[in-house]
Amino acid sequence: MPRTKGDHEARRRDVSEAVWRVLAAHGFGGLTLRAVAAELGATTGLLTHYFPAKRDLVAHALDLLAERTAARPRRPATPGLAAVRAALLDILPLTADAIASNRIWVSSWDTALADPALSDDYARKYARGRARLTDLIAAAQDLGELPPGDPARLAAGAQSFTLGLVVQALFDPATFPPPRQVELLDDYLASLTPPP
Amino acid sequence: MPRTKGDHEARRRDVSEAVWRVLAAHGFGGLTLRAVAAELGATTGLLTHYFPAKRDLVAHALDLLAERTAARPRRPATPGLAAVRAALLDILPLTADAIASNRIWVSSWDTALADPALSDDYARKYARGRARLTDLIAAAQDLGELPPGDPARLAAGAQSFTLGLVVQALFDPATFPPPRQVELLDDYLASLTPPP
Numbered sequence: 001m002p003r004t005k006g007d008h009e010a011r012r013r014d015v016s017e018a019v020w021r022v023l024a025a026h027g028f029g030g031l032t033l034r035a036v037a038a039e040l041g042a043t044t045g046l047l048t049h050y051f052p053a054k055r056d057l058v059a060h061a062l063d064l065l066a067e068r069t070a071a072r073p074r075r076p077a078t079p080g081l082a083a084v085r086a087a088l089l090d091i092l093p094l095t096a097d098a099i100a101s102n103r104i105w106v107s108s109w110d111t112a113l114a115d116p117a118l119s120d121d122y123a124r125k126y127a128r129g130r131a132r133l134t135d136l137i138a139a140a141q142d143l144g145e146l147p148p149g150d151p152a153r154l155a156a157g158a159q160s161f162t163l164g165l166v167v168q169a170l171f172d173p174a175t176f177p178p179p180r181q182v183e184l185l186d187d188y189l190a191s192l193t194p195p196p
Numbered sequence: 197m198p199r200t201k202g203d204h205e206a207r208r209r210d211v212s213e214a215v216w217r218v219l220a221a222h223g224f225g226g227l228t229l230r231a232v233a234a235e236l237g238a239t240t241g242l243l244t245h246y247f248p249a250k251r252d253l254v255a256h257a258l259d260l261l262a263e264r265t266a267a268r269p270r271r272p273a274t275p276g277l278a279a280v281r282a283a284l285l286d287i288l289p290l291t292a293d294a295i296a297s298n299r300i301w302v303s304s305w306d307t308a309l310a311d312p313a314l315s316d317d318y319a320r321k322y323a324r325g326r327a328r329l330t331d332l333i334a335a336a337q338d339l340g341e342l343p344p345g346d347p348a349r350l351a352a353g354a355q356s357f358t359l360g361l362v363v364q365a366l367f368d369p370a371t372f373p374p375p376r377q378v379e380l381l382d383d384y385l386a387s388l389t390p391p392p
Contacts, residue, residue, distance in 0.1 A: 027310045028225065028306055029224065029306045029307055029310055103309055106305050106309065107305070107306040107309060107310075108306075109306070109363065109367075110224055110303040110304075110306040111223075111225055112367070113223055113299055113303060113366060113367070114222050114223045114225055114303075119367060122367045123367045123368035123370075123371070126364060126367060127368065153379075153380070154383075156364070156372075156380055157357070157380050157383055157384055159360065159364065160360035160363075160380065161353070161360055161384075163359070163360030164356035164358060164359030164360030164363070165356040166360075167305065167356075167359050168355065168359065170309060171305075171309070171315060171318045171322060172319035172322060174319075175319070175323065184352055184353050187349065187353055188353055191353075191387040
């Protein structure tokens with residue numbers, strides 16, 4: 001039976017799923033053709049068809065991470081402080097999927113910091129995240145739900161707080177279960193909005 | 197001339213320095229016997245004497261990181277909010293040495309998250325950091341320099357904020373030069389201490 005385009009795409013999806021599972025379990029440091037082949041139940045020979053070199057495998061892993069992050073579910077929220085809160089909750093490792101993708105993000109920092117071009121790419125990515133957050137914060141300020149002040153500066157603080165909470169929660173999920181993460185984020189947001 | 201104990205220790209120091217420079221430049225992902233040998237101007241054969249296996253090299257790198265972190269200079273500060281601020285400033289990548297060690301810390305997270313025993317070890321390390329910070333915060337509360345409330349909860353928030361700022365500053369030193377980091381930290385501390 002001849003191979004169809006559908007077969008080919010299904011196989012690519014299987015390969016991507018296997019790469020993702022290896023990353024979630026072992027991080028970028030454990031990402032090898034051999035590990036992906038074992039996860040897929042295939043030969044490393046088959047995988048060299050997709051990834052002629054280790055750097056092709058790493059590039060695919062980084063693409064997957066970017067795609068899955070872009071496609072992750074977002075909490076709906078009305079504009080204002082609720083939208084700021086929702087955007088920060090969307091980042092935290094509160095579900096199994098969000099734990100896996102955050103664990104892979106944190107793991108990717110080693111690879112990214114070692115490569116100047118990739119490091120610049122990450123810097124731009126975080127700058128875009130801060131810019132989106134800045135818009136949400138400015139809208140909350142317009143509604144009087146956050147005090148006046150440079151919204152970009154508040155966004156830089158909020159992004160720092162959230163990223164650091166991600167790291168803490170990944171290393172110590174027993175101390176930082178989802179309700180605790182939400183409580184700490186709400187403390188942080190409350191500190192930005194002192195009582196009138 | 198026979199090798200003395202002093203020669204041996206000097207050589208061990210040279211090896212450790214070379215491991216540190218490789219980590220600062222390439223992270224744990226780039227830590228190989230070959231890279232350390234090149235940095236040292238030695239053969240990989242010599243290095244296998246110190247590190248029979250890759251895991252011995254990684255273990256030594258993690259020990260170095262722990263030692264250098266423990267031995268890093270600390271800002272003197274009087275008890276109270278000043279001591280909380282000093283402890284958080286001590287963490288930030290504000291100097292070349294602190295940039296190198298933070299870059300190595302962040303890089304080590306990939307290795308640590310992939311190894312359950314090491315991951316537990318990191319969780320305990322961060323818990324000790326929070327415990328120290330909790331004591332400093334409780335002292336500031338006793339002095340009336342921070343509002344009442346669970347000091348451990350404030351410490352978890354402050355540690356999150358600081359770790360996330362480290363990550364942002366490493367990826368984007370142009371956006372987060374030292375004065376900006378200090379400004380954001382001071383914004384954070386000011387948010388904890390609303391005007392009376």
